[in-house]
Amino acid sequence: MSTDTAENSDVGVGDYQFGFHDSTENYAFTSRKGLDREIVSQISEMKGEPDWMREFRLRSLEIFLEKPMPRWGGDMSELDFQDIYYYVKASDHQEKSWDDVPEDIRKTYDRLGIPEAEKKYLAGVKAQYESEVVYGSLNEDLAKQGVIFTDTDSGLREHPELFRKYFATIIPPEDNKFSALNSAVWSGGSFIYIPPGVHIDFPLQAYFRINTQNMGQFERTLIIVDEGASLHYVEGCTAPTYSSDSLHSAVVEIIVNKGGRCRYTTIQNWSNNVYNLVTKRAAVYQDGLMEWVDGNLGSKLTMKYPAIYLMEPGARGETLSIAFASKGQHQDAGAKMVHCAPNTLSRIISKSISKDGGRSTYRGLVKVEKGAENCKSNVVCDALILDPESKSDTFPYIEIEESQVAIEHEASVSKIAEEQLLYLMSRGLTEAEASAMIVTGFVEPLVKELPMEYAVEMNRLIELQMEGSVG
């Protein structure tokens, strides 16, 4: 039975078009609410994990419980860790054909346009629904070349050595409260290995969907791009609109070996009741390149600062981020660049838009460690505020322990000028069309760096956010 509510009335919450949900009646398993050793052990047991992983989880739980909540960033006072389901399994199997995916779930992905995108321009897809991946595909040629693209649980089972070599080496549970939480209860996510010299021409995409109310989704992604290989990985996220909150707290670890390239594109479009507290970090070795393209349009609170550690000479890192904070939303996002070696290069471009009382914060760190001579870093962050109720702040931190470096930082905050609106309106554009056009123009330098399909998607989402914003 489907309780797909899109046809009913309660979907009109804001302008969010992915706020529908499916029935949870036929779910394979739902843990009880709350978090303790028992729940953590249960998750590990159900997954049939080796002992080391169960112990890792339990140790991480201790760390999580010990660590205080961060005193900076957004307001998390309403976040109740005991009011959350930590493990929910909608389906017993992961399927290789959409036809085999339970109907409700398949329909949801149809509406999100995933199977269609897969046919057109993706080399592989993972669809995670609640805690587990329900569908997975990978282009056969790539599989033959040794590419691994699987869910992280299967990664642990099927590639134990590779897995253990890298898992939690980039982001240990001690890193922060939420990486500890994820380490304790992680489930799903992508495990990717690109062998030396293999190039992936079309993106691999993962799609994360939360369906249950009070759900916690804790995917764990581990990507290894080996020497001279390249990858473009894309993730999208949506959830139903509920009156109570859900939590999404992912950990993403990436290793880019010598001469490798990895581009990781996120289009986060969670509903307004999701706390999105994510830790993402990449380590880049000699002459490698890591790019984070980070679009944050939804959620109640997002705290996310994708980091790049430039480990060896010639390594480069780039973060392009767009944040759109609307009514009731706080986007606290940014980037972190750590220059650990000489002759490394980084660039951060951040654009934020605040509207209808939304709040966006840029929080960024550029760090140059001792001995990392001749580094260059360029940071540009621009904020656009659409009305007097909305807010924007900038917290750029710079820590430099070396003198031979070139660090540039530019920041701007602007409002839509009355003269710009007048100009466009005097050419027959409505006020809404005019502001949408100004906003689209504001993010254009960033959007044009995206592959065509994602640029179109990003513009469409921004237009949706802008609809009904005026008058």
Next chain:
Amino acid sequence: MSLKLKIENLHVRVGETPILKGVNLEIAQGEIHALMGPNGSGKSTLAYALMGHPKYEITEGTISIDGTNINDLDPCERARLGMFLAFQYPVTIPGVKVADFLRLAVSNVRHPERKEGESLISMREFRTELRETMKQLNMDAEFARRYLNDGFSGGEKKRMEILQLAMLKPKFALLDETDSGLDSDAVRVVSEGLAKLSGPEMGVLIITHHERLLEYNKPDFTHVMLAGKIVETGDASLAHELHAHGYAEVRKRHPEEAAQEEEQQQEATV
């Protein structure tokens, strides 16, 4: 039948300051009017008020098209009724490509009933038309892909205004010093361009301090503005005379307005 843009006893203020103090003017489709007057006399203010700039508040009088009062219409609605203003200082819209902006503008102005989100005019036809029009105005096709007025030279901005005029084909075109800041070749291109565009379907109000534009577009009427009022109206020879001899004679003939002008200037310098 030709439509009329009628301005009756128009009073406009900016903030607390009254700028226009009873302007009367009638422009019919097919006519060319020149509006001259010293700096600060209120010419741009009139243009903005006609276009519906929210900062320029009408305190008295009416603007009407063919008898319908448009005082309360916003700039978008006025544009869709056929009004167009070539701005004295066109603004920059970063990141918005000229072609994308113009396609939406043309769709709205040619289909005034178009609602937000409804389909745009055909891409192919639009492109062809845009390319042709740019060629006629001696503009490099590359401009269509550039961001609107972003990094344009002063002259390029003015030409961009004329391109928009050509694409939107208004019933009433107001040109606010479109000829200033152009080199002499560009003045010729713009002047010829306007001459080609104007015709029985377009009423034109040319605000200018120069004569070149008027040489190519001989005004049927010339108006002189002083201290927020139109104090004299004549034919093309008046424009010529003002250009040759300045405004001293006009001030002499209208001592009251001249005095007001002086007062205003003193206030401004205090």
